[in-house]
Amino acid sequence: GAVVSQHPSWVICKSGTSVKIECRSLDFQATTMFWYRQFPKQSLMLMATSNEGSKATYEQGVEKDKFLINHASLTLSTLTVTSAHPEDSSFYICSARDSGLAGGFDEQFFGPGTRLTVL
Amino acid sequence: QKEVEQNSGPLSVPEGAIASLNCTYSDRGSQSFFWYRQYSGKSPELIMFIYSNGDKEDGRFTAQLNKASQYVSLLIRDSQPSDSATYLCAVNMADYKLSFGAGTTVTVRA
Secondary structure, eight states: OOOEEEEOSEEEEOTTOOEEEEEEESSSOOSEEEEEEEOTTSOOEEEEEEETTSOOEEOTTOOTTTEEEEEEETTEEEEEEOSOOGGGOEEEEEEEEOTTOSTTOOOOEEOOOEEEEEO | OOSEEEOOSOEEEETTSOEEEEEEESOTTOOOEEEEEEOTTSOOEEEEEEOSSEEEEETTEEEEEETTTTEEEEEEOSOOGGGOEEEEEEEEOGGGOEEEOOOEEEEEEO
C-alpha cells in the first residue's frame, strides 16, 4: 500500500511555456501533500504544502504565482510551473501524508519524481 | 544553524562492513525521525523511522535516537553494493512537514 504516482516522469519544454505535474495517492486519501524540488547533488527543498480544499502554503522564497498548486480532491494535487525558464529545470517530487493514519504519524510517501528540462 | 545536519560524505566502506551515518537536529520539540534512501535519479524511499530514545532494528538497519543529545544515527550492517546510495535524515516539523538533511552518499566497495 501507500503508493504515490506522478505524471509525467519527465518533460522537456520551451522557455516561456507552462508545465503541469500531477501527483496522485493511489490507495489512500491524502488531505495533505507536499511539493519538493531537488537540484543535482543537493537535498530536497520543500516548496509548498498542498491542502485539499484550501490554498497551498508556500515556503519562503517560493513564488506562488509561478508555481500554482491545486489540490481539488483527496487523491490528486497538481503543480503548474508557469512561464518556465531554464533555471526552473529540476527534479520535482511530491509526497503525500496518509490522512487515515492515527496518532499524527508524520511519514510521507514519495512519488517517483518528475524531471523537468526547460530549453 | 541548519535544522538538520548530517555527517559529510562521501562514505566508502568495503562490502560486509558496517556503515555508520549520523544526524543532528536543532529543534528540541521534534518527535519523529526518519531515514530515507535515495538512489541516483530516483525519489527517496523510507527505510527506517524512530520515535523513542534507544535503538530500533529492522533487518540489517539499526536506527539510534538520543533526544537529549538531539542525535539520530543509522547503522547498516553487512553492507552490500546495493546499499550504495544517498541517505537522507529527516525530522518532523510543524504542520506535518519534514526537514531534510543534505544527505550522506555511501559507496560500498565490492
